[in-house]
Structures are given as structure tokens and as C-alpha cells.
Amino acid sequence: MEVRNENDYHRGVVAVGLVVVATGSSDAASKKRYYYDGGYSQKYPYATPRQLQNARAYDRGGQYFEVDSNAFPAGSRGWWEIKKLEDSRRR
Numbered sequence: 001m002e003v004r005n006e007n008d009y010h011r012g013v014v015a016v017g018l019v020v021v022a023t024g025s026s027d028a029a030s031k032k033r034y035y036y037d038g039g040y041s042q043k044y045p046y047a048t049p050r051q052l053q054n055a056r057a058y059d060r061g062g063q064y065f066e067v068d069s070n071a072f073p074a075g076s077r078g079w080w081e082i083k084k085l086e087d088s089r090r091r
Contacts, residue, residue: 044073054078 040052047055054071057063058078065071065078069086072079 040073044076047073 040055041047044052044055051071051073054065055073055076055078057065058072058076058081067082067085069079069082072082
């Protein structure tokens with residue numbers, strides 16, 4: 001007959017509990033989702049928040065944006081369109 005100590009039982013429960021806790025946190029980390037803002041700040045790292053907001057609004061369509069080439073990041077699609085409008089007004 002095997003004699004067990006009460007401490008042996010508690011060690012086993014604690015060990016099982018630690019294994020469950022350790023695997024639970026890795027599952028949560030693997031399900032973490034990352035959010036990116038459409039890449040505007042990555043495409044135009046030099047742009048101001050005002051310029052990024054206007055670029056997003058222009059690309060989404062139907063949203064308000066300023067009709068000023070300085071309000072867009074240089075080289076963006078909206079910047080080229082506004083530059084074209086500004087040049088046609090000067091002629």
C-alpha cells in the first residue's frame with residue numbers, strides 16, 4: 001500500500017493549475033488582432049495629421065476635404081488632382 005502525503009496532493013494540483021494558466025495566456029496572445037489605419041501614416045510618414053485626414057477623406061469619397069494642395073501629403077492622389085485644378089485656374 002502506497003502512503004501519500006497531503007503535500008504531494010497539493011503539489012500536483014498546483015502543477016496542473018500552472019500548466020492551464022501557462023497555456024491559456026499563449027492562446028490569448030495568438031488571437032490578438034492588430035489594427036492598421038489604412039497605411040496612410042506609413043505611406044506618408046512626413047505628413048501632418050491634417051494632411052492625413054484630408055487624404056483619407058478624399059480617397060473614401062463623399063467626405064469633406066479641403067480643396068488646397070497644401071492640405072494633402074505631397075504626391076498623394078488628392079494632391080495631384082488639386083494641383084491639376086490649381087494649374088487650370090491660373091491659365
